[in-house]
Amino acid sequence: MERCKNVWLAVSGLVISDKGEWLVVNKRYGGLKGQWSLPAGFVKNDETVDEAVVREVLEETGIHTEIEGIVGMRSGVIKGGISDNMVIFLLKPISLEVTAQMDELYEAQFYDPDLLLQEGKHSLLLEQLLAFKKERMQTMLDGLNPGDQFGYTSYKLFM
Numbered sequence: 001m002e003r004c005k006n007v008w009l010a011v012s013g014l015v016i017s018d019k020g021e022w023l024v025v026n027k028r029y030g031g032l033k034g035q036w037s038l039p040a041g042f043v044k045n046d047e048t049v050d051e052a053v054v055r056e057v058l059e060e061t062g063i064h065t066e067i068e069g070i071v072g073m074r075s076g077v078i079k080g081g082i083s084d085n086m087v088i089f090l091l092k093p094i095s096l097e098v099t100a101q102m103d104e105l106y107e108a109q110f111y112d113p114d115l116l117l118q119e120g121k122h123s124l125l126l127e128q129l130l131a132f133k134k135e136r137m138q139t140m141l142d143g144l145n146p147g148d149q150f151g152y153t154s155y156k157l158f159m
Contacts (some may be wrong), residue, residue: 005083066094
């Protein structure tokens with residue numbers, strides 16, 4: 001669609017282990033090259049945001065996850081011409097054996113968030129997430145149908 005060509009929709013996943021460690025990645029490219037950040041990527045045209053974040057985390061780290069809810073959203077405009085939007089999810093790990101996708105990453109691992117901040121090589125988003133309160137999270141309502149006239153093949157609400 002021409003009207004949406006400069007609107008980006010991405011997702012990222014805050015995956016927290018039972019020990020309170022966060023799954024972080026060190027990217028080989030882009031604005032966060034060489035810094036710790038959350039696994040993230042773009043939503044494909046045939047998937048919902050929750051499907052996209054589960055796929056991206058798995059592709060980048062080898063970690064299987066389940067959706068817990070939405071932590072928040074980041075939205076910005078790049079150089080006055082690209083609307084850059086990211087939905088940030090809280091995910092529960094189903095597996096804990098990390099396998100970094102070495103084409104895109106230097107490293108992926110579960111890391112103590114306080115030590116991560118002390119090290120100083122982290123994204124602004126990671127720093128802001130330390131204040132996250134699970135009680136404020138939006139959870140997913142699935143299996144809804146707003147009406148057959150819309151033709152949705154998947155429809156979810158996060159509230």
